Amino acid sequence: MHVLIVDDEPVIRRGIVKMAEMYQPAFSRIQTAENGVEALERIRACEPDLVLVDVRMPKMDGLELCRIIHEDFPQIKTVVISGYSDFEYAQKSMNYGVRHYMLKPVTTADVHDMLNQLIKEPSRGYMPPSRYIEWIDQMEQQIWALQMEELGSLIDRWRDYCLSVQLSLAGLKELLDDCYALLVKRFQARNYSPSITQAYLQADSVKEAVDTFNKGLIQMAKGLQAVRSGSFKDPMEEAKSYIDSRLSEDITLDQVAAMVGLTPTYFSSLFKKVTHETFVQYRINKRMMKAKEMLAIPYVRIVDVATDVGYDDYPHFTKTFKKIVGVSPSEYRAGLGIK
Missing domain, CATH: 1.20.272 (Zinc Finger, Delta Prime; domain 3)
Known part of the structure; x- marks a missing residue:
């Protein structure tokens, strides 16, 4: 059984972790988060069976987290452990599928009794x-x-x-x-x-x-x-080739993803994994590489270089070039001995 403990107070968080570690049968995994946003990220990455959550936390409070879990992950059991005995909090939490509402401070016996009750409950067989x-x-x-x-x-x-x-x-x-x-x-x-x-x-x-x-x-x-077999083109190589041949155009990630037949989200993740750069970073770096090649040609004006690598805004081009290369386009050209 996998449990996630969510509390913004480190001392309380560690205390509940220790209580959970003492429980038998032992949990297969115990994770922690210090607010609702972090907890939701952990839940989406690897769903726990049980979430123990505080009510008042920064970024996203416990009740909002319980609401999202109730709507999107109804198979996950939730327990509120709070310092607030307000009836309104308890009532709202129960509307969000919370199984128990416990008041701090809690003892090891309190937590273990609650866990015994939850584990004996039959789980609902449901996949949203x-x-x-x-x-x-x-x-x-x-x-x-x-x-x-x-x-x-x-x-x-x-x-x-x-x-x-x-x-x-x-x-x-x-x-x-x-x-x-x-x-x-x-x-x-x-x-x-x-x-x-x-x-x-x-x-x-x-x-x-x-x-x-x-x-x-x-x-x-x-x-x-x-x-x-024999005719397959790697989608990331296709994507890079497509971007490289259109550096002067303002193409979007969605366009490139559609070209290789992948969703934008999956394409973005896969592209970064393969190239170690985001789509935007890759395109900027390629544009600056082409700009350096063109600046080495004496008769090409810097303003034309900017246009050819997709920058109609000349000041923006010089600022980006200096950020990536370390010197301005004119300084780069001077370094090559070109006036």
């Missing part, structure tokens, strides 16, 4: 549609880009998530079948028809169904790889 659509979006992008290592990592997280929501075998099969149908439809729209069997429908257990479905995802990627 928005969540599995999010998973499908990522699967589609990584299969289409043939990012096999990332796909493997995604599949592992998907497996853990499917098992954590505790769906019945029949419910899980129905969910996996919906996912399969949606993925196939999306790939057919891209002129690729995956040819895999729906063997997960014959599974005798939840784990077997998930593992069989995941093998099918790998088969989809390998099938696409075989179809593209």
Whole structure:
């Protein structure tokens, strides 16, 4: 079981962590966050089973965090541990699906009793549609880009998530079948028809169904790889080539993502991973490299260099050039012995 403890006071946060560490059976993972914003980032990166949260915190308070968890992650159990006994706080928290509202200071016995009650509660078998659509979006992008290592990592997280929501075998099969149908439809729209069997429908257990479905995802990627054999262009190389040939144009990330067939969000993440630069940083650096090449040609005016690398605003070009190169365009040219 994975727990997230959210409190802006370090001493209290550490105290609750120690109480959680003493609990048996031991938690598989204990994470902390000092405000609602940080907690939400951790939840989205790796969903906990249980969140223990304070009410009053900077950036995002506990009640707002509970509301978001209730709407977007209803399978996560929440407990409020607060120094405020105000009835309005307690009532609001219960409306947001909070299981317990505990008043500080809490003792180890208080926390352990609460945990005993929660763990005995039957979990609701439910996966919000928005969540599995999010998973499908990522699967589609990584299969289409043939990012096999990332796909493997995604599949592992998907497996853990499917098992954590505790769906019945029949419910899980129905969910996996919906996912399969949606993925196939999306790939057919891209002129690729995956040819895999729906063997997960014959599974005798939840784990077997998930593992069989995941093998099918790998088969989809390998099938696409075989179809593209010999003619596949790496989407990041295509993107870089597209940007490099249009340095004078004001192209957007969305345009380049659409050109290589990826969503802007996934393209942005993958581009940074491959190039170690953001889309904007890459384009600026390429523009400055081209500017340096052009400045080495004596008869080309600096104002024309600016225009050719996409800067109609000459002062903005000189400011950017100096920031990247360390000297102004005229100083750079003088350093080459060109007047």
